[in-house]
Amino acid sequence: MPRSPVAAPRRETVLHQGQPLDYTLVFRARRTLGFAVRPDGSVHVSAPAGVPATWVAQQVLKRADWIRQHLAAFARRPPPAPARSYHAGAAHHYLGRPLALRLTEGPRSAVAAAGHELVITYPAPHAPARTEALLLAWYARQAPALFAEALARVWPAFAGLELRQPTLFVRHMRTRWGSCTPTTARIRLTPDLVRATPGCLDYVLLHECCHLKVPDHSPAFYALQTRLLPDWELWKQRLNALPR
Known part of the structure; x- marks a missing residue:
């Protein structure tokens, strides 16, 4: 059985407490919403195909505090140390x-x-x-x-x-x-x-x-x-x- 086509990711923004909250939205063949906050500070939302983007935005606002907490935690992490070099002068x-x-x-x-x-x-x-x-x-x-x-x-x-x-x-x-x-x-x-x-x-x-x-x-x-x-x-x- 052929798989349903997946829509291209789209950039979305909601206002949370007067501050913009950007996220990448993609519609997939799934039944529930999926949220992911990545170390690079990006937010990704996977939504069931067919649901309105406005409804997804409402769910993002409901999870905004959780998202902000994870973004702050990643921001506090020290940057990764560069790989050590063992050449002359390092x-x-x-x-x-x-x-x-x-x-x-x-x-x-x-x-x-x-x-x-x-x-x-x-x-x-x-x-x-x-x-x-x-x-x-x-x-x-x-x-x-x-x-x-x-x-x-x-x-x-x-x-x-x-x-x-x-x-x-x-x-x-x-x-x-x-x-x-x-x-x-x-x-x-x-x-x-x-x-x-x-x-x-x-x-x-x-x-x-x-x-x-x-x-x-x-x-x-x-x-x-x-x-x-x-x-x-x-x-x-x-x-x-x-x-x-």
Whole structure:
């Protein structure tokens, strides 16, 4: 049986609280209305074929508050970070400082921070995938000592809380800076943190240490974190601004 033809999308606008609300309307072979708000700020409405566009506009107005809420949520999201480059001259952070990659040839693989550069040496030919692997491995090697120094700075703030000092572990995590298991006092931190300033690292570690006292993210947890680090929101913002 042949499918019914689908009308071309059309741009529509309704006034909601004196402000225009634009949406793309398309009529399809369906029984119900469908609403979609996309990350790019566009609103799409799918309507059953044959219903009047004026009726659809009325339904859009009924859902206007819901649409505005989603548009505002997408607007608050930070823009996606550009893909990292591993070619000579590309900027990569270490301890909060942007350093330019300098690729050199040598018989052995090595990575070193020198002045305003990250110098990566290995036998030719150079390839982005090889450069990336060496740099990430170098970050991971720096992490244990830097994390231990951060714990020495942070842990005195927990004096008097009768907590067991945590054991730190380095673990690659794609979507988290750290995690904590209160029952075993184990804290895992991603080596990606060595790219951040020491203040940002201290914030993450203090956050995880607070979970030793309050396992969840309840008001009691944030009260403790604020008491120990009143400007933690500033450090969180700086951390999240770091390209990942």
